[in-house]
Amino acid sequence: MSDNLRQRLPEFYKQVSDNLDSTIQFWLQHSIDKKEGGFFTCLEADGTVYDTTKYSWPICRQVWTLARLYKEVQRFHVPHILEAITKGAEFIMKHVKNQSTGRCYLSLTREGKPLKLQRTIFSEAFYVMAMSEMYRVTSEDQYKKEAMSTMKNIIHWVRVDNTEIGLSVTPPSRTSSLAVPMILLMLIGQLEIMEPAHEASFSDLAQWCIDEVLKHAIKRDGVFAVLESVGEDGQELSGCSGRLMNPGHAIEAGWFLLERAIKHGRKDLQTLALEAFISSSFQRGWDAEFGGLYSFLDVEGRPPMQLEWDMKMWWPHNEAMIAFLMAYKHTGDEEYLKKFAQVFDYSFQHFVDVHHGEWFGYLSREGKVKINAKGGQWKGCFHIPRALMMCEKILHEVLQSS
Secondary structure (H helix, E strand, O other), rough: HHHHHHHHHHHHHHHHHHHHHHHHHHHHHOEEOOOOOEEEEEEEEOOOOEEOEEEEHHHHHHHHHHHHHHHOOOOOHHHHHHHHHHEEEEEHHHHEEOOOEEEEEEEEHHHHHHEOOOOOOOHHHHHHHHHHHHHHHHHOOHHHHHHHHHHHHHHHHHOOOOOHHHHOOOOOEEEEEEEEHHHHHHHHHHHHHHHHOOOOOOOOHHHHHHHHHOOOOEEEEEEEOOOOOEOOOOOOOOHHHEEEEEEOOOOOOOHHHHHHHHHHHHHHHHHHHHHHHHHHHHHHHHOOOOOOOOEEEEEEOOOOOOOOOOOOEEHHHHHHHHHHHHHHHHOHHHHHHHHHHHHHHHHHHHEEEEOOOEEOOOOOOOEOOOOOEEEOOOOOOOOHHHHHHHHHHHHHHHHHHH
């Protein structure tokens, strides 16, 4: 089994690389709004635009994705990608961010008029990603200033005073959401890549994020489980929300932690990342009957409130591919390569559209396509290409070392 898996490494590498090429080609061909700027994300299977509303999460993340590819992957260092990200960044600076309040809108008209504002930090977080990566590409100070000023706002809203995003400072019961510290930890890593000198200034905040994320790991019958929400001090909450697990989120948090542990030589954190967040979440989240990762689970096996709980969505599988390949590279444990192959095979058999490129995003529990679209309000040019470019890089390094 081990020899067979290692023999598949060139196959994994080729399929990942080819799929990355076809995925990026899909978005470059169909998503660019040449008239009004920015990107369309509501695309049918063949790339036809079915809604011209623009959503800040996917369009900011598309700027980041294409900029990262332009900066780090030689074959994507081409003029038309630079043009696309420059115009995309111009659109989001002009329309996504309200320069007087510092807030970023969730959705906009095609022309860029605001439609909706969320009471969260996530639109701002993805704006920081886009701006910081654009600075890496261009060295233009406007991008760094936008990234740093917005990051300063996010830190204030998370750590000091959240009233500016429409939340009460003292709700009846404060809770800790896994999404907040993990996204903040990701942003710290992004800004450290943008400018390594930031590492010292963000070290205390990074440790706070790690501590907050680790609060979400509990044990049930001797097996770790990662809860989406816990009390401010890490205590379990009552009801469905307190029992909620999101396997994809937990695995993503796991590779964020693993990346941090590897960078700083923290074996204790590496162990927790691998055992509590990646392996246990995969064990709990994998559908033994039909394959694929569930979207949501109740830690006690009770009925989840989310109607889509048993759907198989694209992004948890992307996170699992990254997590297991990263784990294999840094531990040499072939059990992680086995799990990567398991997720890879399921994903390439069920999500990939061999006719038009890219992946379908939403499958039934049985693995049938439920929504015949490639993008929308949440799915865009991000999770899939991020996973593919990271896996391509890791597979290349593994093949070179062997």
